[in-house]
Amino acid sequence: MPQERRLTTNADDQRRAVILHGRPLVLDVDGTLILADSEQWNDPRPLPGAREFLARLRKKGRPFLLLTNGTARPPDDYIGRLRAAGLDVRPGELLTPAVVAAELLTRNHPGEPVFVLGDKGARQPLLSRGIRVLDRREATTARVVFVGWAPALTYEDLTAAARAIWGGAEFWTAVTARALAAQGGRAPAMGGALMAAVAHVTSTLPRLIGKPAQEALQVAARLLGFPLRDLVMVGDDLEIDVSMARQAGCTAVLVRTGTDRDAPEDVADLSVTDLSELLPFI
Ligand SMILES: [Mg+2]
Numbered sequence: 001m002p003q004e005r006r007l008t009t010n011a012d013d014q015r016r017a018v019i020l021h022g023r024p025l026v027l028d029v030d031g032t033l034i035l036a037d038s039e040q041w042n043d044p045r046p047l048p049g050a051r052e053f054l055a056r057l058r059k060k061g062r063p064f065l066l067l068t069n070g071t072a073r074p075p076d077d078y079i080g081r082l083r084a085a086g087l088d089v090r091p092g093e094l095l096t097p098a099v100v101a102a103e104l105l106t107r108n109h110p111g112e113p114v115f116v117l118g119d120k121g122a123r124q125p126l127l128s129r130g131i132r133v134l135d136r137r138e139a140t141t142a143r144v145v146f147v148g149w150a151p152a153l154t155y156e157d158l159t160a161a162a163r164a165i166w167g168g169a170e171f172w173t174a175v176t177a178r179a180l181a182a183q184g185g186r187a188p189a190m191g192g193a194l195m196a197a198v199a200h201v202t203s204t205l206p207r208l209i210g211k212p213a214q215e216a217l218q219v220a221a222r223l224l225g226f227p228l229r230d231l232v233m234v235g236d237d238l239e240i241d242v243s244m245a246r247q248a249g250c251t252a253v254l255v256r257t258g259t260d261r262d263a264p265e266d267v268a269d270l271s272v273t274d275l276s277e278l279l280p281f282i
Pocket residue numbers: 028029030031032181235236237258
């Protein structure tokens with residue numbers, strides 16, 4: 001039945017073209033554009049079609065942003081690693097939870113000091129917006145505690161974070177996810193474990209800043225200059241990328257190159273094997 005098959009393909013193609021036509025895109029990174037060794041992206045390997053997809057977006061002048069949950073590095077450091085792997089991403093085009101936190105702090109908590117459990121990837125986006133980041137001795141005066149990727153964390157840091165929250169600081173976390181798509185299948189997302197330690201001690205649930213928090217997508221929409229509902233979110237993870245997009249009422253595209261390779265077709269507005277399938281529609 002070759003003819004019938006071709007008709008089905010045409011209908012699928014039309015659907016893909018309609019879904020993607022002229023819309024701004026928000027792209028997940030781990031499992032969508034690359035598979036890396038860990039949250040640090042020491043060895044990011046582009047996934048099939050990723051280089052060409054970004055090149056096509058650039059050539060066509062399509063608005064897009066990358067949205068990752070990583071805070072192991074400042075955005076420009078991550079971007080340098082993606083560029084070295086042949087992905088055409090430029091400064092300002094990658095959002096991390098620390099960038100989203102800096103946006104939210106600037107808008108909703110101007111002038112308020114923050115205690116960060118994290119390395120420079122969690123701190124630098126805040127400092128670059130002029131946000132006061134406290135050291136451990138001053139942590140009790142914090143209005144917000146923000147937990148990110150913190151490999152040099154000490155027992156004293158955790159204690160200071162707990163005391164700040166007992167003292168009335170809001171508790172924010174970059175991630176709650178337990179793992180990310182990586183080479184060999186997955187890598188642990190240890191920021192969530194640090195968050196859980198503080199949550200346990202303080203009996204306080206954190207406010208999630210990274211995906212699938214709606215704020216993360218709202219900040220992306222604001223920076224792109226489009227209404228939230230116009231966005232197309234492209235990602236590999238049903239619980240993170242697809243559910244966030246669905247909740248926000250925007251379009252969800254699942255790529256089967258990362259966490260959810262075997263999900264049913266109808267879980268997203270569009271499901272593709274990898275990004276190369278989307279190339280003709282950009
Ligand atoms: Mg992912």
